Structures are given as structure tokens and as C-alpha cells.
Amino acid sequence: MLSLWLLVGALSSLGGVLLGMKAVVSPEMGWESLIPAFAAMVLGGIGSPVGAVLGALLLCVAQELAVPLMGPSYKLVLSFAVLALVLLVRPAGIMGRVQLVR
Amino acid sequence: MTTMLKVDAVTRQFGGFKAVDGVSLQLKAGEILGIAGTNGAGKSTLFAAIAGQQPADAGQIQFDGQDITRIPPYRRARLGLVRTFQIPREFKSLTVHENLMAAAANPQGERLLNAFFQTRARREHEAQLSIKADRILRFLNLARVRDVKAGGLSGGQKKLVELGRVLMLDPRCILLDEPFAGVNPVLIEEICDRVRELNGQGIAFIVIEHHLQALKSLSHRMIVMDRGAILAEGDPHTVLDDPRVQEAYMGGVV
Amino acid sequence: MIAYLCAIGIVALIYCLLALGLNLQFGLTRLVNFGVVAFFAVGAYTSGLLALQGVPLVLCFVAAAVLSGLLALPIGLLSLRLRDDYLAIVTLGFSEAVRISIQQESWLTKGVQGLPGLPKLFASWGSGVSDMAIFATLLAVVALVAWGTVRLAASPFGRLLKAIGDDEPALSALGKDPAWFKVQVFMLGAALAGVAGAFYAHFITFITPEQFIPLITFYVWMGLVMGGSGTVRGAVFGSLLLMVFLEGSRFAKDWIPGVSEVGMASLRLAAVGLALILVTLYKPNGLFGGSEGGAK
Numbered sequence: 310m311l312s313l314w315l316l317v318g319a320l321s322s323l324g325g326v327l328l329g330m331k332a333v334v335s336p337e338m339g340w341e342s343l344i345p346a347f348a349a350m351v352l353g354g355i356g357s358p359v360g361a362v363l364g365a366l367l368l369c370v371a372q373e374l375a376v377p378l379m380g381p382s383y384k385l386v387l388s389f390a391v392l393a394l395v396l397l398v399r400p401a402g403i404m405g406r407v408q409l410v411r
Numbered sequence: 412m413t414t415m416l417k418v419d420a421v422t423r424q425f426g427g428f429k430a431v432d433g434v435s436l437q438l439k440a441g442e443i444l445g446i447a448g449t450n451g452a453g454k455s456t457l458f459a460a461i462a463g464q465q466p467a468d469a470g471q472i473q474f475d476g477q478d479i480t481r482i483p484p485y486r487r488a489r490l491g492l493v494r495t496f497q498i499p500r501e502f503k504s505l506t507v508h509e510n511l512m513a514a515a516a517n518p519q520g521e522r523l524l525n526a527f528f529q530t531r532a533r534r535e536h537e538a539q540l541s542i543k544a545d546r547i548l549r550f551l552n553l554a555r556v557r558d559v560k561a562g563g564l565s566g567g568q569k570k571l572v573e574l575g576r577v578l579m580l581d582p583r584c585i586l587l588d589e590p591f592a593g594v595n596p597v598l599i600e601e602i603c604d605r606v607r608e609l610n611g612q613g614i615a616f617i618v619i620e621h622h623l624q625a626l627k628s629l630s631h632r633m634i635v636m637d638r639g640a641i642l643a644e645g646d647p648h649t650v651l652d653d654p655r656v657q658e659a660y661m662g663g664v665v
Numbered sequence: 666m667i668a669y670l671c672a673i674g675i676v677a678l679i680y681c682l683l684a685l686g687l688n689l690q691f692g693l694t695r696l697v698n699f700g701v702v703a704f705f706a707v708g709a710y711t712s713g714l715l716a717l718q719g720v721p722l723v724l725c726f727v728a729a730a731v732l733s734g735l736l737a738l739p740i741g742l743l744s745l746r747l748r749d750d751y752l753a754i755v756t757l758g759f760s761e762a763v764r765i766s767i768q769q770e771s772w773l774t775k776g777v778q779g780l781p782g783l784p785k786l787f788a789s790w791g792s793g794v795s796d797m798a799i800f801a802t803l804l805a806v807v808a809l810v811a812w813g814t815v816r817l818a819a820s821p822f823g824r825l826l827k828a829i830g831d832d833e834p835a836l837s838a839l840g841k842d843p844a845w846f847k848v849q850v851f852m853l854g855a856a857l858a859g860v861a862g863a864f865y866a867h868f869i870t871f872i873t874p875e876q877f878i879p880l881i882t883f884y885v886w887m888g889l890v891m892g893g894s895g896t897v898r899g900a901v902f903g904s905l906l907l908m909v910f911l912e913g914s915r916f917a918k919d920w921i922p923g924v925s926e927v928g929m930a931s932l933r934l935a936a937v938g939l940a941l942i943l944v945t946l947y948k949p950n951g952l953f954g955g956s957e958g959g960a961k
Contacts, residue, residue, distance in 0.1 A: 336931070343754075343757075344754070344757070344758040344761060347754050347758075348758075380769065382765055382768065382769050383765065383769065385758075385761055385762065385765060386761075386762040386765050386766065388758070389755075389758035389759065389761065389762045390762075392754075392755060392758055393743060393755060393758075393759075396743070396746060396747060396751065396755065397743065397746060400746070462838060463838075464834060464838070483837070483842075484834075484837045484838050485837045485838075485839075485840050485841055485842045486840075488837075488838055488839055488840035489840040493838065493839070493840075494838055496835070496838075500832045500834070500835035501831075501832075501835075502827065502828045502831040502832060502835070502836075503831050503832075504827050504830070504831055504895070505824065505827055505828065505831070509824055512821070512824060513824050513825060513827075513828040513836070513839075514839045514840075516840060517821055520821045521821045521822050521824075521825050521846075522822065523817075523822050523849055523853070525820065525821065525822060526816055526817045526819075526820035526821075526822050526823065527813070527816060527817075537821065576839060577839065579839075580839065580840055
């Protein structure tokens, strides 16, 4: 169990490093990634690592494509909308196993 | 006697593993059916499929001639088919009496507005339900702990509270999942007496148990399950002598 | 001094109202609502915008309650499909979505600039007296709501909420569908948060989207958890404790060397997190609750 949290921490910090290379490093940057990360995981399918990668790619592309339509500030709202929609319509996501959300 | 519950080739599987494999059984009105079996034989999963906590992946379930295979658990309970759980699921923060009151069908009284504006009729209805709850508590010998929070009871008492709750619904068929597990022998006898009394009033039972002595004395008919399927079926006193049953229990004392 | 005590009293009572709403949702029914501030914001903005149009304040308050309650309907329906932890994230995302929407739709809400010059309650009575009048009104409202929640908890409806909170599948197995009750509780708690928002708007008189961040939700949670969720007494005393913490930390800044105003805000957040962890581990029934239960 402990090693699980250690692994998660390590992976998250790797993500933070990569993000920091591209964007601004600030104390709040983790918070802004929270909902999109969750949405990406759920979209890809809970329990599936390939799904997580797929979900993240799809979500980010969708976010960027939506910018000309909604403006940059609505990115997080889009993530939330995707999250809510997936959980409602197809909780297993794209590649997930049995729905684990109920 | 009419058939009250008909389970037809019901299967419940997780991935490739079949917890319940094409099980068929029938329960006649007023009957007590015992289900025995080794651990992991699929007994509780079968109950979950019948009562609706888990969906049947194949097969059909009929109650009183009505197909209930796809309807949610709360609707099955309203039809008169109720169950208790292997590990008691009492409402911990409610008292024993409140546990029973929460179970009672009371759609008008449970309205939000009713918390503040109660008509006389509603008040009387609530009082009637309270009397019924107290009667059931006396029947189950729980009157002493009427106002104790259910979370603080012993395991055996919690099982009785579960039974009390389902009795508030005036059920026609009760599925009892290991009612004697962790219960002292004297209380086991008491519970058996209560079940026989309720059966005398017309309620049918299916009982899962490992206490084979008690189960044999209680059941009219018995089924033994092993690895998701029915191994043997018949008279309680002879079915356990079946060589296949003996083999399944691996020579253990039956 | 009186003015200062009055002001923090008002804020404490506003948090009380929020905590009482959350107590219905989480304390009784165990619905993890991390989006409290969304309904607070909608209440504040609804009341503020209507008041700026000249609508009488009483109607503004009613509208705030109604709109916040209605906003909870989709969230309530969503909650039927979601387990605890997923509901937490979804409600959190919802509150951020609401805040960002308020920020972006500046044609309606004036966006980042906010709404200045909102009519203050009892403004015509003069500045010192109006604050005391607001305090008194809020006190009456909180007392009424507290009485209401106690009455609700003791009713058959409340019994059902507690049963849902204890063991929802067991309740289903007894022939009752928890769905509509959960939605109702969400809406009721949200309406209370909306009223709290309206009081806030017409006391502060200047609202901006930046004031309605998730930190407010976590303050309410901290108050409720520390006080003891599930009881009205817990919600009320927890909120008072919360105020002591919030105001106290304002003074603590002067003693702790090298901490700026912004730094203090972050330290407060850290302290909230720490307090929640400690209370959940060692005193799960809250500081004012009983002593049953422990770390699982």
C-alpha cells in the first residue's frame, strides 16, 4: 500500500517536471491539473494504464481544439463536462473494466 | 402447492469465473428450502441474483409468475421477496425500533414536508407502525434493546434486527443468509422456533446455512451446492448422505 | 470593538448556515459534497444581480434560495450514479466550473471586476446599527434553520436519510428507493447555501468570483468535521471554532516572522488540511461529538 502511494507520488512529480518545462511553475499548478487528470483517467477507463494515456491524449486534444470555440479559460469546464458525461453514460470509459464507480 | 419462486438456469459470472452456473430451483408457497454447500459454492451470490443486488448474466427468475429478472432490488422487496445478509447490515446510527420503523412502508409519512406539517392521519399511521414494530420486537425478544443504537448490539441481536426489519414489510418469501453464523446455540434454537412460527403463518423461506444440524431440522427440502452448481437435492436427512455431497465436503463430518 | 465582534459574528453565522446545509447532506446522508461554494456563489450572485435591478431584498433572498436549490438538481441526479470518492471529485469540479463560468460570462456578472455597490441589508439604519441588525437577523435565521434540521432529523424523512447514510443497499433491499431522497437533500442543502450567499453579498456589498474558491468549501467541511458531523450542535460549534481559527490566524501573522498576507492564506490552507487529518484519525465524531468509533 505504501509503495503504491510512493509510486503515485513519483509519477506525479515526473508529470510536474515535464509540465514545468513547458508551462509556468507555480504553487497552484498541481491544483489546476487535478480535474483534467481525473477526467482523463475516467475517460480512458479506470483500471487501464493504456486507457489513461489514451484518455489524456484525447482530452488534451479536445481541450485545445475547443479553445477557439470557448476561449482558454473554459478548458477546465470542458474537463469537468467530459468527466460528468462519461460517468453518466459509460462509467467504464473507453477501455475500462467493470464499472467501479457505483 | 403453488410455485412461488422459480429460478431458471441462472448464471452469474465474473470474467471467466462462474460464481453461479446454470442453477435452477423452485420454491413452493409455504416451504422452507435449505441450501448448504462448501465455502465459495455460490450460495450468497445466488441470493444476490434472486434478490437483485447482482444482475443475473443468464437465466430467468420468476416470483408469483412475474418475471423479476431485470427489476431493481427495491421493487422485488415491494413484491414480497426480501432477504437478510450474511454479515448483518443494520442501520448503525438508528435505534433498534427506528431500524424497524425505517423499513416500514410509509411513503406519505416520509415526505419532506411531513417533517413539519403532519396531519392527524399521518400521526396515527406512524403510531400504528410503531405498535407493529414493538410487536415484532417482542416476538423476536428484542424489546429490551428497543432504544439502543443498533450499532452497539451483539452479532446475534443484529441478525434478529435484520429479521425484524424484513418482517415489517409483511413479506411472502424471506431469503435468510446464514442466520446462525456466530450465534450462540440457545439463540439458534430460538431463531429456528421463530422461523417455524412465521412459516406456520404462510411465509416461505430459503435458508443458507453451515450449521447443518439446525438446517436439517428446519428445512422441508434441501439443496447442496458446490462450485456454482447444484450437487444434490432432496430430503434433508438423506441428501447429505449422497456420495457426491460427501466427496464435495472432502470426507468432513457432515 | 463592538463593530469588529459584530462583523466576525456575522461571518461565523454565515458559515453556520453553510455547515447546517452540509450537515444534512453529509452528516445525515453521507453525501460527500465538495461543491458547497458553488451554491454559495450562485446565491450571492443571484441576490446581488437582482438587487442591482431594484428587486426588493426579500425577493432577492428567496430567488437566491430557489436558484441554488434548482442548480443542485443536476448534481443530485449525478450523485445517484456515483460512489463517495467520485462524487467528491465531481462536485469539486462542478464548483470550479461554476466559478469559471461566473468569471467568464462578464456580460451578466461583470466577470473578474465583480459586483460593487450591492445594497447592504438595513442600510437605511446607519452603519453601526445596520451591522447589529444583520447579526440579529442572521442569528434568528440560523436558530430557525437549526431548529428545522433537528425537527427534520427526528422525522420519518430524517430517519430515512440516516438509513441511507448508514447502508444504502440495505435500504434498497427493504423496498425503498433512495434516489429521490438524495436529490432532495442535495437541493435543500444547496438552498441553505444560497441563502447564506445572499446574506454574504448584502453584508460585504462587493462580490467577485475570486471570493468563491474551493477553499471556502473546505473551511465549511473543517468546521463541520471538527464540530462533529451529524449533529446540529457539532455544526454550530464547529463553525464558531472555525471563526476563531480564521480570525486568530489573522493576528498570528503578526507573531510569525517573515509571513506575508498571501503566505498566511497558504498556511491557513495547510492548517485546515492538517486539522482535518488529525480530527478524522483521532476524534472522528468531532471535538463535540461522542466517543464511539475510531480510525478504521
